[in-house]
Amino acid sequence: QKEVEQNSGPLSVPEGAIASLNCTYSDRGSQSFFWYRQYSGKSPELIMSIYSNGDKEDGRFTAQLNKASQYVSLLIRDSQPSDSATYLCAVNGGGKLIFGQGTELSVKP
């Protein structure tokens, strides 16, 4: 079983819609969770971090964490074509950042 799992996609949404990206993790002791965005041919860039159960909002982005279900999600409201990228879920387990394989998001104008 992979330590951090994401649907690889591609996930296609129309411009203006809500994009929902999901991630599950296997280490129940994990304490911190992150979403990175990676444009094609570029490096990963941190966009959200979440440390406690519930929702955390930052502009059009909302991260959701449910430790009991070992589930993290990222919602992108009012999706824009510029949001088209691969979104990497990352979990801090045992002092190491473990990444999922990423979900490719495509926002169609």
Add this chain to the structure above:
Amino acid sequence: DTAVSQTPKYLVTQMGNDKSIKCEQNLGHDTMYWYKQDSKKFLKIMFSYNNKELIINETVPNRFSPKSPDKAHLNLHINSLELGDSAVYFCASSQEPHTGELFFGEGSRLTVL
């Protein structure tokens, strides 16, 4: 001014050769990392140094040898390159160890023929 810079950005080389990648960060961070991203975009940690001390050493062939001359620099030397070493190698830094808030360099794409 680039925060985390890597050189070279592209390497194309033959199997069996040796190559090095250099990384420098000007963020004043204490911790630096090497990550490998394969063709399926899977990003996996290889090594981490905190203030020149090796703190994470994943199961990586010993053909890979990192070196940190000071806390702003981290190099990666690879001996006897194999086809499977083809990947993008990312350097990253963070303010402190064992955090998830990393700043990545632009990556070095290694192609082994």
